[in-house]
Amino acid sequence: MPPLSIMIKPASSLCNMRCKYCFYHDVTDYRDIKSFGFMSNDTARNIIKKALAFANGESISFAFQGGEPTLCGVDFFKTFCATVKELNHKNSTIYYGLQTNGTLIDNEWARFFKANNFLIGLSLDGDFNNNSFRIDEKGNNSYYKITKAAETLAKNNVDFNILTVLTGKCADNIDEILAFFKKKGFKYLQFIPCLRPFGDNSESELYMTPEQYTNFLIHGFNFYVKEYVRDNYTSIRYFDNLVHLYLGNPTEQCGMCGHCMHQFVAEGNGNIYPCDFYCTDEWLLGNINEDNENFDTLAHCDKAIEFLRESLKIDEKCKKCRLYPLCRGGGCKRSREDRDYCESYKAFFKACLPLFRVFINEKK
Numbered sequence: 001m002p003p004l005s006i007m008i009k010p011a012s013s014l015c016n017m018r019c020k021y022c023f024y025h026d027v028t029d030y031r032d033i034k035s036f037g038f039m040s041n042d043t044a045r046n047i048i049k050k051a052l053a054f055a056n057g058e059s060i061s062f063a064f065q066g067g068e069p070t071l072c073g074v075d076f077f078k079t080f081c082a083t084v085k086e087l088n089h090k091n092s093t094i095y096y097g098l099q100t101n102g103t104l105i106d107n108e109w110a111r112f113f114k115a116n117n118f119l120i121g122l123s124l125d126g127d128f129n130n131n132s133f134r135i136d137e138k139g140n141n142s143y144y145k146i147t148k149a150a151e152t153l154a155k156n157n158v159d160f161n162i163l164t165v166l167t168g169k170c171a172d173n174i175d176e177i178l179a180f181f182k183k184k185g186f187k188y189l190q191f192i193p194c195l196r197p198f199g200d201n202s203e204s205e206l207y208m209t210p211e212q213y214t215n216f217l218i219h220g221f222n223f224y225v226k227e228y229v230r231d232n233y234t235s236i237r238y239f240d241n242l243v244h245l246y247l248g249n250p251t252e253q254c255g256m257c258g259h260c261m262h263q264f265v266a267e268g269n270g271n272i273y274p275c276d277f278y279c280t281d282e283w284l285l286g287n288i289n290e291d292n293e294n295f296d297t298l299a300h301c302d303k304a305i306e307f308l309r310e311s312l313k314i315d316e317k318c319k320k321c322r323l324y325p326l327c328r329g330g331g332c333k334r335s336r337e338d339r340d341y342c343e344s345y346k347a348f349f350k351a352c353l354p355l356f357r358v359f360i361n362e363k364k
């Protein structure tokens with residue numbers, strides 16, 4: 001991860017889709033103001049100016065998310081990139097990323113992404129049947145728009161990952177979904193466990209039971225290992241990071257080191273929060289448009305420190321567990337708050353730990 005990583009929500013929580021599991025829809029219920037609207041060029045300029053000053057020549061990652069960031073229009077992003085070029089006097093290396101539902105992607109967007117070396121995260125839960133939770137305002141499955149976006153990105157040589165929300169249904173159908181992605185030639189995959197709203201303990205086909213999560217872990221890892229030994233490596237981010245840990249290397253995924261990492265999430269009005277899952281009034285660190293705020297003051301304010309400190313607590317059962325070096329107590333704090341999947345991790349490692357040996361040659 002670059003020394004400074006900033007997630008930017010240029011369209012705040014605004015979105016043209018109504019996915020049934022949208023966590024940001026829930027997060028923003030914990031704010032007096034649900035949507036801060038579109039980001040102005042002035043706010044974007046302040047973020048860029050202060051980010052470059054903080055990085056002081058080191059690299060920066062700007063990752064755009066939403067809501068749906070493409071609702072801002074391509075001109076917002078063109079101005080953003082031009083401003084970075086104008087102000088980057090110390091030649092920081094800049095990494096751009098953007099996570100999208102894909103519905104607005106056309107050749108103009110794809111050409112822009114290619115020209116500016118964006119890495120795109122495209123949300124797709126599998127084939128038409130498995131994509132059934134990603135619906136628009138009228139309840140229509142967005143599958144055809146997303147696969148068309150994937151074709152447009154591929155045609156324009158834009159690098160992209162597939163982001164899949166790991167629901168109970170997805171975990172049940174993981175073999176079918178992985179076979180579908182393989183057939184499509186998608187080789188960079190990320191599965192994101194579906195979270196219940198804060199404080200909600202309800203059960204539904206959206207939220208995985210421990211058995212369903214075990215099924216995903218065992219079947220998913222077996223696929224991952226098989227493709228690797230067949231010389232057809234397919235990246236699955238969680239397993240990539242587990243392999244890094246197994247080989248004694250650092251992980252890049254937040255939470256997999258067992259605690260939260262310093263993050264900055266910039267909302268449409270310049271508000272800064274410590275994590276995408278906690279863009280709530282309770283965890284507001286400050287606003288980047290204030291003269292006395294910069295990324296140094298925001299990183300060291302009491303709330304930012306409290307946020308990191310809270311995540312350092314290790315569960316008593318994990319302190320004594322021999323799997324802790326890999327499992328890290330179940331990873332991300334927000335996921336742990338949602339549900340305890342300890343039994344899934346134990347079952348997974350019991351079944352799959354020997355398979356990790358195939359990666360040992362990687363170290364040489």
Ligand code: SF4
Pocket residue numbers: 254255256259260261263274275276277311331332333334335
């Ligand atoms: S809650 Fe999860 S994603 Fe957020 S900072 Fe903590 S570990 Fe990272």
Ligand code: SF4
Pocket residue numbers: 315317318319321322323324327328329330341342343345346
């Ligand atoms: S397997 Fe369970 S006890 Fe062990 S580290 Fe993971 S969550 Fe903790």
